[in-house]
Amino acid sequence: MKKILLLFIFSLPIAAFAQEQSIGLRIGEPISITYKTFLDDKVSFEGMIGRGSANSSAYYRKVFDNNRPSPGAFYLNHSAGGGISLNGRVAYHEDITAEFDITEGTLLAFGGAGLQLRSINVEYAYQQTADVPAVLYESKDNIDFGLEVFGGGEYYFEDQPVSVFAELGLMMEIADRPGHVKLQGGIGARYHF
Template sequence: MKTIYKASGFIVGLSLIFQFTYAQKLNQGLGLRIGDPVGISYKAYLPGSTAVEFTLGTTSRNRHSAYYKDTFNALDRYDGLRYSDHDVKYTLALQGRYLLHNPFPANVEGRLDWYWGLGGQFRLSKVEYTYFSESTLFANDTKTNIDLGPEGILGVEYEFKDYPIVGFSEVSLLGEIVDKPLRFRFFAAVGVRYAFNSL
C-alpha cells in the first residue's frame, strides 16, 4: 500500500511540475524540420515578439538537379566537356534567422502566429559529375559546391494550448552571393518542436 501511495505522490508531483512549467511562457523549442533542408531546428523566443532560429540539416540527393547541371555548364573547368549526369554525395545546410512574430487574426485555441524575418543560409555539397568529350567516352570528376547568401522567411506557427508542442510551416527565398551571385532559390518546410523553458 505504501508503494501505491508513493507512486501516486510521484505522479501528482510530476503533474504539478509540468503544469507549473507550462503555465509560464515557454521560451525555447527543439524539434524536427521536414523539407529543404531536413534536420534539427532550435528556436529561442526573445522579448518583444522576436525570435532567433538555427537549423542544421541536409537535403535529398535528388533535389536541385537542374541547379547542379547549370553549375556544371557554367564552370570554366568543364569547358569543352558535355554533361552526362551527376550524383550528390552529401549536402550540409546551416541556417540562422532573426524572426518577428505577429498574432494571426483567427479565434483558435492555443497560440497562432505568422512570422517573417531575415537570415542567412550556408550549404556545402559534394557532387560527382559524369561527362564526356570527343576524346573521352565517359569520365568522372568530384567538386565541392559552396553556397552562401541572405534568406527571407515567411511562415505560420501554432502552439497547442495544453501541450508543449509547436508546429510550423514556412517558405523562404535565398539570394546567393557565393558561388552564383544573384541566383535565387526557393525553399519550403514544415516541422514540429518540443517547447520548454530554459533552466
C-alpha cells in the same frame, strides 16, 4: 567533442537573454533539426542544421560549363548527394489568435530573414572531347551561401509544451551563383522548455 563544446559556449549569450527555448524537427527544404529562442516577446533567433536537397540538373550543368575540368571537356551527366545545410535567422512574431477566433492555444504569424550555408557533393561524368569515348569523373563540393527571407505561422497548444508550424521562403545566393533564387518551405513541430 570540441565542436559541441564550442557550439555550447557560443550559444550561452543567446540563452542568457532567452525567454522561451524550443527544439524540433522541420520537414521540407531543408529538412533540419531546429533550435529556437525568443529574445523578447516578439523577436526570435533560430538555428538549424540539416540536409538540403540538390538543385536542378540545369543548375549543375551550368556550374560544369562555367568551370570545366579541361577546356574541351564535354558534359555527360552528374550525381549529387551528401548535402548539409546550416541556417541562422531572426523572426518577428505577431499574435493572430483573435483574427481566427481560436479559443484554445495561440497562433503566431512570423516573418524574418537570415543566412544560409549549403554544401553538396557533385560527381560529374564527362569526356575530354565529344569524339573521345573514355568517360572521366570529377567530384566537387558545391557550396552555396545566401540570404533567406521567410514567413509562416506557428500554433502553440494551450496545455502542452508543443507547437506546430508551417513556413515558406526564398533563399538567394550571394556567393557561388549570385542572384540564383531557391524556393523553400517546411512543416514541423517543436518541444518547448
